[in-house]
Structure formats: structure tokens, C-alpha cells
Amino acid sequence: MAKFLVKLRYYPGDPLEAIKVGDLEKIGKQYGMDISYEKIEKREMKNGMLMEDTMKGHIEDITQEVVTVAGDDEKSFTDSIRALYKKFRCPRTAYSLMGSNEAGRKISWALMETPGVGGWE
Amino acid sequence: MKILALNGSVRKYGNSEILLKQALMGAEAEGAEVEILKLADYNIGPCLGCGLCLFRENVCQQKDNTHEIFEKVDAADGVILGAPCYFLELTAVVKQLIDRCWIIGHNKIGKPEKPASVIVPYATRGWIPYVFTQANILFNVMCLTKINQAAICTQGISEVVLNQEGMDLADRMGREIVEAVRTKDFSYRGEKGICPACHDKLLRVMSDMETIECPTCGVRGKLSLVDGKIDVKFEEKAWKDARFRLDVSYNHYTYHIAPSKDYFLRTKDERKSKTQKYREYLAK
Numbered sequence: 001m002a003k004f005l006v007k008l009r010y011y012p013g014d015p016l017e018a019i020k021v022g023d024l025e026k027i028g029k030q031y032g033m034d035i036s037y038e039k040i041e042k043r044e045m046k047n048g049m050l051m052e053d054t055m056k057g058h059i060e061d062i063t064q065e066v067v068t069v070a071g072d073d074e075k076s077f078t079d080s081i082r083a084l085y086k087k088f089r090c091p092r093t094a095y096s097l098m099g100s101n102e103a104g105r106k107i108s109w110a111l112m113e114t115p116g117v118g119g120w121e
Numbered sequence: 122m123k124i125l126a127l128n129g130s131v132r133k134y135g136n137s138e139i140l141l142k143q144a145l146m147g148a149e150a151e152g153a154e155v156e157i158l159k160l161a162d163y164n165i166g167p168c169l170g171c172g173l174c175l176f177r178e179n180v181c182q183q184k185d186n187t188h189e190i191f192e193k194v195d196a197a198d199g200v201i202l203g204a205p206c207y208f209l210e211l212t213a214v215v216k217q218l219i220d221r222c223w224i225i226g227h228n229k230i231g232k233p234e235k236p237a238s239v240i241v242p243y244a245t246r247g248w249i250p251y252v253f254t255q256a257n258i259l260f261n262v263m264c265l266t267k268i269n270q271a272a273i274c275t276q277g278i279s280e281v282v283l284n285q286e287g288m289d290l291a292d293r294m295g296r297e298i299v300e301a302v303r304t305k306d307f308s309y310r311g312e313k314g315i316c317p318a319c320h321d322k323l324l325r326v327m328s329d330m331e332t333i334e335c336p337t338c339g340v341r342g343k344l345s346l347v348d349g350k351i352d353v354k355f356e357e358k359a360w361k362d363a364r365f366r367l368d369v370s371y372n373h374y375t376y377h378i379a380p381s382k383d384y385f386l387r388t389k390d391e392r393k394s395k396t397q398k399y400r401e402y403l404a405k
Contacts, residue, residue, distance in 0.1 A: 011376030013362065013369060047230065049368060054379040055176065062380055093377050095384040116328035 002034065002070035004077040006104035008084065009096040010065045012043070012050070015088040016119065019065050023087065031080035033071040040064050059095050069104070081108050082117060089119030122302050124148040124295070125197035126157040127190075129204025129215045136242035136281040140273060140291040141203040144240065147295030148199075153302075156193070160214045163190055168220040175223060175374070176382050187221045199236045199298040200265055202256050206243040206272070210251035219259050226262040227374040229367060236301035237265035238294045238311075242287075244276045250323070257319040257337045261365035267320065268301050269294050269311040315353050316340065318363055324353065339364035 010019065021037050028035035042063045043050040054062045067084065071077045090112040091097065097105045112118040126145050130137035138157070145155040163186035174181045181188065194200060204211040239256035243249045253270050260267050271294060273287035281287055301307055314320035316335035324344070325336040333353065334341045340363050342355035363369060 011372065013372045013376075049230070049371065051371070052375060054375050055382060057380070057383070059380050059383050062376065064376070093381070095381060098384070116330075119329075121328050 002101075002104075003072040004074065004104040004107065005068070005070045005101045006081065006097060006108045007099040008067040008069070008091050008108065009059070009093075009098065010067070010088065010091050011093070011096075012063060014092050015065065017088065019067065019088060024067060024084075027080055027083045027087070028069075031071070031076045031083065032073065033069050033076060033080045035070075035080070036068045038066045038068070040066070059098055066099075074107070077104070078107050078111070081111050085111060085117055085119055090117075092120065122153045122198045122299065123196060124153045124155050124199045124201065124298055124302075125193055126155070126201045126203060127194075128157060128159040128161075129202065129212050130159075131161040131212070131214070132205075132278060135205065135278055136273075136275050137203040137205050137240070139279060139281050140240045140242055140287070141201060143288050143291040144201050144203075144238075144295030144298075147292035148201075148299050149295075151296050151299035153199075153299045156197075158190065158193055160190070160218060163187070165190070165214065165217045165221060167217060168223065175227065175378055179224070179228070181221065181224045183221075187218070190218065191225055194263055194265075197235070198302045200260075200263075201238050201240065201294065201298060202259065203240045203242075204256075206241050206249050206252045209248060211241065211255045215255045215259065219255060219262065222259070222262040225264075226370065227378075229262075229264050229370060232264040234307060235265050236268045236298055236307050237263075238267065238269040238298055239271070240291055240294060241270075241272045242275050242281055243272055244274070246274060253319070253321050254323065254337055257321060261319075261337075266307040267311075268307055268309055269297060270320065271311070317355065318360075318365075337364070 024035045024037055040063055043052045052063055069080055097108055115121065124145065126141040128138055128141055141157055145157060149155050165187050166183050166185045171182065204215050237260045239253060241252045249272050252272055257267065271290050273281060273284060275281035275284050275287065297310060309320055311320060315322045315324060316338055318338040318340060319335060321337060323336055325334045327334055332341050333344045340355050341359045342353055345352050
């Protein structure tokens with residue numbers, strides 16, 4: 001079990017650019033982190049729009065892209081999260097780190113709140 | 122064809138009312154049926170933040186008059202908002218109405234687009250930086266497309282009748298709303314702004330100190346100096362993020378708001394124990 005683990009949950013429209021596995025591998029290699037990617041797609045085309053009922057589902061099950069970062073070195077972990085935020089921006093919602101361990105969540109949340117890092121402010 | 126004026130002033134026979142009535146006279150002269158509605162005459166309660174409109178029956182639980190305003194806007198073909206600027210922005214009743222718009226803001230799919238304009242009487246030049254922001258937000262959540270905006274300089278009650286240029290402009294704006302409805306041409310006719318979506322000139326400097334954003338629309342771009350003049354370029358791809366686009370507001374509701382119900386329910390016990398001390402602290 002890694003000391004630091006975070007799940008960054010990006011919902012449709014959240015990432016600054018398309019998340020590509022190749023880009024994640026590059027960042028993972030650069031900082032010595034295990035980075036994995038999962039895409040969940042539940043939307044259906046209705047009336048010309050991609051739509052989904054998310055009211056009754058669980059946060060983990062609705063359409064999203066989940067980038068999981070795991071590692072034991074705090075500085076490398078922090079730097080890798082910074083790099084991910086720089087490329088894709090940070091996830092947006094209060095619940096977008098669900099499934100992380102406390103150590104990973106704490107660092108990732110603090111970086112979201114750091115001016116100029118999260119990419120939203 | 123019906124043109125509806127929303128008056129955001131509390132004063133009777135004030136400058137907002139006069140300008141709106143002049144605009145409606147122009148609209149009526151072009152053949153429209155007209156109506157004016159004073160927001161302050163309606164009981165528009167503050168949004169309670171209860172979330173019922175978002176998470177349950179899709180209706181607002183408050184039994185006040187706000188839904189009557191929404192019905193009138195629905196029934197109109199074009200809208201003109203008028204409100205005074207007292208402190209840099211529009212009056213509180215406009216904001217109060219905006220806050221109640223959750224119920225329509227996330228039910229925009231299938232709603233027809235309609236033209237709208239905003240007229241703001243104000244007193245002192247240089248004291249109106251945010252006057253169009255609330256109108257832009259209100260129009261966007263109500264599926265109204267702004268075709269013109271005007272800030273008209275005047276001071277005391279009813280003094281705007283002494284500003285013939287302002288009165289003429291209001292009259293023209295009333296007529297052009299009718300023309301827009303007739304021709305379905307909702308292109309913007311007002312003074313050129315910076316943001317091509319809301320036509321406002323406000324910009325927010327992002328923390329990276331490289332990027333600027335239209336704070337209303339959320340569209341980002343870059344700022345530079347060209348021949349000593351500020352030049353703002355919005356990125357083409359940034360338009361896909363424009364806050365009030367139908368798909369973007371749909372995503373906001375669907376992925377940023379609706380799933381929070383799950384989070385709320387799952388954190389119930391933890392919240393309960395952690396909030397107890399705040400319930401007791403300074404309790405009467």
C-alpha cells in the first residue's frame with residue numbers, strides 16, 4: 001500500500017485538455033509515481049446532447065475520468081500532483097478526491113487551494 | 122408579440138420606470154403588446170439554499186410571487202430590464218431574483234431563445250463598473266440573449282426626462298427588441314465590449330498572472346499590448362467552457378451539483394458529530 005494515494009475525479013468539461021494515458025505515463029515516470037487512468041462513460045445521446053441521470057447514482061459510478069496517483073515519497077508525490085494540475089487543472093468539486101487516503105488527499109487538496117496551482121483561480 | 126419590462130427600482134415614477142416606459146412606448150409603436158412589472162411589488166424571498174429545486178421535485182418550495190415573474194418572462198417574446206445603479210452595480214432585488222433562478226437555470230433544455238436589453242440610469246460617471254454583470258447573469262439563466270445595453274446618466278427622481286438622448290436611446294431599444302423578435306436576429310447591437318459573449322469589459326486576472334478570464338462567462342484568453350493599446354484574445358477552444366452554454370450549464374448541474382446528494386448522504390454521521398459544537402455555541 002502506497003503511503004500517498006489520491007484519486008483525482010474529473011467530470012465532463014473539467015480537464016483543461018483531453019487526458020491521454022501517454023501524458024500520464026510521462027508524468028509518472030518523471031516523478032517516480034504509479035499513475036493509472038480509468039474512464040467511466042455512462043452518458044447517452046438524447047436530443048442532440050450527451051445526457052445522464054446522476055441524481056441517484058454514486059459519485060464513483062457516474063461518468064468521469066479518474067487519475068490515480070500513488071507513491072511513497074512526499075516531495076515526488078507533491079510535484080507530480082502539481083504537474084497534473086498544471087496540465088489538466090485540478091478537479092473541481094468538494095467530493096472529487098473521494099477514495100484517496102488521508103495523506104494523499106491532504107496534499108492534493110492543499111495544492112488545489114494554492115494560488116496559481118489549481119488552475120481555476 | 123409581447124414585450125415585458127422588468128423594473129428593478131423601488132421608486133415610483135423613478136428614472137428606471139420612465140426609461141422602461143419610453144422603451145415600451147417604442148415597442149408598442151412597432152406593434153407589440155407591452156407590460157411592465159415592478160420587481161419590488163412582488164414578494165421575492167431570498168433563496169433558502171434548501172436544494173429542493175435541484176434535488177427533489179424540481180419546484181421551489183417557497184410560496185411567494187417569484188414563480189409569477191418566471192411565468193411572465195416565459196410568456197413574453199422579449200424582455201427589457203431596467204434598474205438603477207446606486208453602488209457600482211444594480212439593486213438588490215435583481216440579485217434576489219437571480220438567486221431564485223436555480224429552478225429555471227437547470228431546466229433550460231428546450232427553452233426558446235429570446236432577445237433582451239438592459240437600461241441602467243445612473244448618476245455619477247465612473248461609478249458603474251459592474252452594472253451589466255447582474256443583467257448578464259440574469260439573462261443567461263433565463264435563456265435571454267442580450268442584444269443591447271445602456272447606462273444613462275441622470276441624477277434625481279424623474280430627471281431623466283431632461284436627457285433627451287437617453288430617452289431617445291430607450292425608445293430605440295424598445296423598437297429594436299420588436300425588430301429582433303420579428304427577424305429572429307438576436308445579434309448584439311450595443312457598444313462593443315471585450316467579451317464576445319456578454320459584451321462586458323470586465324476582466325479577471327488569473328493567479329498564474331498570464332491568463333485573463335471574463336468573470337461572467339468564464340472564457341479565458343490572453344492580454345497583450347499592441348501599439349500601446351490593450352489587446353485581448355480569447356482562445357478558440359475556450360468557448361467550449363463558456364459558463365452559460367447549454368451543455369456547460371448542463372454538465373455543471375449534472376456533475377458538480379446533482380452527485381453532491383450522494384456525498385451529502387454518505388457524510389451524514391460525520392457531519393452530525395462535527396457540527397454539534399456549532400449548534401450549541403452561542404445558541405440562545
